[in-house]
Amino acid sequence: MTITQPDLSVFETVESEVRSYCRSWPTVFDRAQGSRMTDEDGHTYLDFFAGAGSLNYGHNNPVLKRALIDYIERDGVTHGLDMSTTAKRAFLESFQNIILRPRDLPYKVMFPGPTGANSVEAALKLARKVKGRESIVSFTNAFHGMSLGALAVTGNSMKRAGAGIPLVHGTPMPFDNYLDGTYPDFLWFERLLEDQGSGLNTPAAVIVETVQGEGGINVARPEWLRALSDLCERWDMLLIVDDIQMGCGRTGAFFSFEEAGIVPDIVTVSKSISGYGLPLALTLFKPELDIWEPGEHNGTFRGNNPAFVTAAATLDTYWADGQMEKQTLARGEIVEAHLKAITEEHPDAIAEYRGRGLVWGLECNDKPLADKIAKRAFELGLLIETSGPESEVVKLLPALTTTPEELDEGLRILARAVRDCA
Template sequence: MTNQMDMSVFENLESAVRSYSRSFPTIFEKAKGSQLWDGEGNTYIDFFAGAGALNYGHNNDAMQEKLIDYIKSDGLLHSLDMATPARAEFLQKFNDVILKPRNMDYKVMFPGPTGTNTVESALKIARKVTGREKVITFTNAFHGMTIGALSVTGNSFKRHGAGIPLTYSIAMPFDDYMDGYDSLDYLEKMIQDGGSGIDLPAAVILETVQGEGGINAASFDWLKRVEELCRRLDIMLIVDDVQAGCGRTGTFFSFEKAGISPDVICMSKSISGSGLPMAVTLIKPEYDQWGPGEHNGTFRGNNLAFATAAEALNHWKTDEFSEAIEQKSELFLKRLNQFVEEYPELEAEVRGRGLMLGIASKKEGLAGQIAEAAFERGLIIETSGPDDEVLKMLPPLIIEEEAIVKGLDIIEESIKAVLGKEEAKV
């Protein structure tokens, strides 16, 4: 039976909601580092990294050993929020390696194990602390698929899936949403104008780089101005670092170079290091006003994830890992800018920061066609943006230079194939 025939089990038995098995129609059997292999022996370079959940690559050797040792020790796999050695080790190491060196003082909360869970907890604590209901969000934001997180998400297709009105949020223009338009002047005017119809919000929630929204990177100046506005008007600032965090933009937190200090930080995806489900909500101590069990979840005690998460933090004991990300980013940016310049038919621009990058094309459907052609040539890559107009690059942060070059070569080959220029350039 061929790999393609095996796909029938998913087509016949699984819900129509599945998506990535449609984009990448093969059965993957093995993965290591920045590569995947399917059942027919085909090799694929990974510029997807589990939608940002595999920043440290597939099946990291040190993390595998941690998992094997933990399982063999009969350590607790499930423990709700009971105390375990794995939980204690992660908490202490996160404090010592991440928070203290950055002079950050936060309480660590473990909500349910997904990105949307950490966002829900952030919205709830902001409303509890302030006694206000409304939350400011931004155009093209994506914060999750549960009702509260959907209410602060911009994508109309995903919002409509809720089936009910999504309320208590107010969408404002993100940085550079409209050329020549100062979105923060507008935001401040709307909040402070008694005739605007907008109540003083509990919080502002934002992504420093909007991943699903199209790889839109806010300037550091814009982020600083958002923080200043929040401080002046007594509004809590929530940064959703679910996809942009854990080194994706070059530093552990995506906002570090902006010099801001969010009141609440949302993390998931790569926080476990291994792709195991885990989420963290960081809360400034003065806002940690929960009652015991006021926000809980059955699977907030994933000890296997704690074990690999603690191991992943070893990457951050020095600046070496961060510097390597920046160097790889420069390699990507050089080629991506060349593509935009040498293939004007793309009508495109390069977006992003660190290893969270994209080529945004004005031509409808072009990014999707390039992604499809790239898969046929051995590259896993997806699209993002409200119209899937951005070819989105999220390679594992540990990706080797050779794989970067080969993956970028595949992108160029795919661009030429889609544009009908296979022989135009070697």
């Protein structure tokens, strides 16, 4: 693909140096539909990034777009804080009937501010309020958001350093396979809990991702998650599952913890819950934990009614018949087969591939290689990012609605990018 240098002057002179994704993809995007984005010069890119997981159903999904346009055209409420609206009612009814009841999940639904980090902040505050304790246990290589409470349970040193102040009341423990299976699961964690001299304050809660996306596509085994759930129950700690990126069907089931057969006390949901990329977040928790005072956690934009509209349409369209999970798992098998072939072709360059559903990663032996592969993929017309503590993992996050033909096309581009860079 021949790419003319875009005019980026206004971005470079006016926008802050904090910008990041635009540095990886130096073009000016103009339109997007399904799994493809088009820049202002007419070059089209296959998108295996999907808004960092907030576009599970593709760009400008026509069913969701129609529902949104109809709502706006009839002057439906746009901004409603936490007032009762017809849009909120429709979403809550669909969420209860299509998602919660069939899974026998009794959760109350809270609308915090419309970001994943705010959902995490609400979860941490509630856990501390319920248990009357301050300490939260998280895991190595975790990522839970960029606000101070969420950063305190995030592992990445660069992101933590951006806080500028001490990040307190969070204690990291080894994630599944962090020690390469050399020690029994939770040996260190449980020893600290048992030992009155360990210095670990009894935690209010444990927060975990079933698949660490930003941490490098680290997949927790179902048995590890079950053991963690059991540990939390025995030691009177709440279990919080951060399903912000891995929920809404990314791993197959609507919630990523379903495979393990556990029922967390609190679940954080955001990114693709609106289905359309509109900001929306939920904090779900068991009814007995609902001890909030009115307005104790709030936010001006917690009532994003257009997002309620597209979220309800998403559930009605994609989750009512049970087919989305089967489709995602089948397409995940396509990705896995391609990544297996790439890994076998380049054993010196690629350490391993790993993932679930439609989230996958290729870990590179030479850490800078991942960035080179992502850059070459962009030149070839594929949008992918990297993850991991040193950006050593090529991360694939295609929309759940990506067709088998598009998957094959993108994976062939990836294979060429690896071949060109390895």
